[in-house]
Amino acid sequence: MTTVTTNGSTAGMNSHGMPERSIIGILVRTAGLAVAVAVLVWAWHSAEMNPGQLVQDAGNMATLGKDFLRPDFTEWEFYAAGILETFAIAIWGTLLAVIFGIPLALLASANIAPAWVTFPVRRFMDMLRAINELVFALIFIAAVGLGPFAGVLALFIHTTGVIAKLFSEAVEAIDPGPVEGIRGTGATKLQEIVYGVIPQVLPLWISFALYRFESNVRSATVIGIVGGGGIGMTFNETMRSFQYPQAAAILVIVVVAVSLLDIISQRIRAKFI
Amino acid sequence: MSYALSIDGITKAYGTVRAVSEINLRIAPGERVALIGASGSGKSTLIRLSSGLLTADSGEVKVFGDAIQSGGKLTRDARRIRRRIGLIFQKFNLVNRLSVTTNVLVGALGRVSPLRGTFGFYCRADRDAAYSALEQVGIEKHAHKRAEALSGGQQQRAAIARTLVQRARIVIADEPIASLDPKSARRVMDLLSELNRTQGITLLVSLHQVDYARAYFDRIVAMRGGEIVFDGPAAKLTPDFLTELYGASAEELILPGQFEAAQAPHTPMRMENPAELARALN
Structure with a gap:
């Protein structure tokens, strides 16, 4: 066309x-x-x-639709525990990624580290980012078994690559002047970073970390479906046992929880930018 | 006797363009030296080379007898030697989001143990030194504000306070008043020359305006095309001599009347004529 x-x-x-x-x-x-x-x-x-299948299986679709339109919240406490576990996975997955992402980000910044350091560090970060957290989840489930810990590890590894990249871009965009001011006093390289670089990038870093936390809550839900713990795991179980009204209730809870989180996180981020 | 600053045969090229070429300069302790020259004359490069923020292609820079850079590399002692040099920049180079006090305390970093400095555990004496430095430059009232909340002149005075906490023996300033209004510019220059008189701090200051150089400095070093073309007492630098040195671009250096305007009580400038405005901002 x-x-x-x-x-x-x-x-x-x-x-x-x-x-x-x-x-x-x-x-x-x-x-x-x-x-x-x-x-x-x-x-x-x-x-x-095969669009025909949609018509052919219209009966199934109707049943599914009907069940989904009557969400069943009887076991809401169970679902609430699930969504809290998903939040817990996202919190630790993101926090570990921030802790490990900061040194990586600094080592990947051309204005901090020499090229022979930034190059391998950047390729390593690319590797972490290139593989989806879902794939990491499958790997860690094989390693540490089903459950939330595998989810945390999966989010941590993938998010470290993302956070390091975002943080490093912020570092590369700083004003070099204040860093020279610090250097001129006879400060060490680490002190240049602590006093000259971090204060300049901190608002952006906080904003990026919160944003990644939001998207990690969404990712943690999906990771749960493959066995990484949290509400996703509960959702998968209800779907597989054809408890569609219960599955619908879980979806409603996820949508409400994620929307609330987005609103709160946006408010916090607005304060820092 | 060791010079406060001694520059030997320093050369720096960017690509094929020589920014400074075979420069030799000696400054005795307690001297007040202004470095003048048009944009692109190499004075900024020379200032950055002197403080070791830039490494030369060849040559040596010594500060109070110890080499900070030699043969294109910073020496092992460069970090220790930097403590003796207080740096002042055109754009102040404070960390905007940190408080004025923290910015000034940074001057103590070279002295305190690296661990204490990195985590900001300054001792009482350093904090007192920071406060009295702020008093000395007259901005102690703003100690707890963020650096970005201060006016340009106040920020530059905070930068001077930082060099005081640092106990710098020489202050190297790169166009310290180029971003300031005339009143603030005079205040900053008064402060610098007071430090020179009362504490014997050596001054090397690059300036755009010859009138300021003549009013505040005993010795003037003039640069053109990466070379020193004049080095002598300020009195010898007459407008005719300047025109001889710089030809048509001398006008850019003299900016007649700017210094007189600075001495008058500060009144906001009103300029309807764009050409005039452009010249004033230059």
């Missing part, structure tokens, strides 16, 4: 000095369009797209 639109506008642009349509140009565009269509067709089959 895009190709056609471009063609049309190109023709219209002739008076503005755009080149005339050549035969080669038309051939190239047609070939491009053909490739795009081929990719879409291949992906359709590969993903086993």
